[in-house]
Amino acid sequence: MNAPALKPGDCHVWWADPEVQPMETLLSTLNASELERAASYRREADRRRNLTASWLLREVAGAQLGIAPEKVPIERRCGNAKCDKLHGRPHILTDDGLHASISHSGGRVAVALTTAGPVGVDVEEVPTTPVAELVRCALSQAEQAVLASIPEHEQQAGFARMWTCKEAVLKATGHGLRIPPDKVEVSGPREEPALLSWPLDIAPETVRITTLYPGDGYTGVVSILVDDIPITVSEWTATSLGRNSFSLAAPIAA
Secondary structure (H helix, E strand, O other): OOEEEEEEOOOEEEEEOOOOOOHHHHHHOOOHHHHHHOOOOOOOOHHHHHHHHHHHHHHHHHHHHHOOOHHHHEEEOOOOOOOOOOEEEEEEOOOOOOOEEEEOOOOOOEEEEEEEEEEEEEEEEOOOOOHEEEEEEEEOOOHHHHOOOOOHHHHHHHHHHHHHHHHHHHHHOOHHOOOOOOEEEOOOOOOOOOOOEOOOOHHHHEEEEEEEEEOEEEEEEEEEEEOOOOOOEEEEEEOOOOOOOOOOOOEOOO
């Protein structure tokens, strides 16, 4: 596979459709742990999303490292030391400083790669049913007020946007939802994505969040924990694996 080389400060986000690749292709490069995790899903659609994410990570990481996809040393570690399940942020066990994150929802699978710092990507299908219960659980009182201030017909997409920001920043740290999402405050859906506050000893301004463009009916962002350097996020498609089919996002200001 041909893939653009990562430069310092680059973050590449790769998109794939979980229904496109033949099953034999998805299974061809995965290890026993990845196959075991995929088999734990009861629904076929969930299995295909998981398999596609594992396959895509190996393909794009292998291209960056110059090795065969099946040779990429990947470990999935849960941030909870007492948990031995095969989940959590993927770690690429090389000396190249390559950070990775994966996400999938509906007909979208995303893999983010960068050498700039720990990364978290999240994509969500915009809900088509009421989100009032989710809002009460996931948003702070201030965030709930912001969401309530926008037109009702925008609130499902608005909630999804705020949720992806929370997921992405907690994926980047490796904490995931072990931190209650209502303790993580992000900007409103009509503002540029930003982390406003959280209970971690990491300055919110060092967390860079960039909007992604997964298509109609979806929302996505990528978050990077990085020092004072410019970041450029670009999006790519696995159907071409080497040709940029998306517009480059604007660089994040240092």
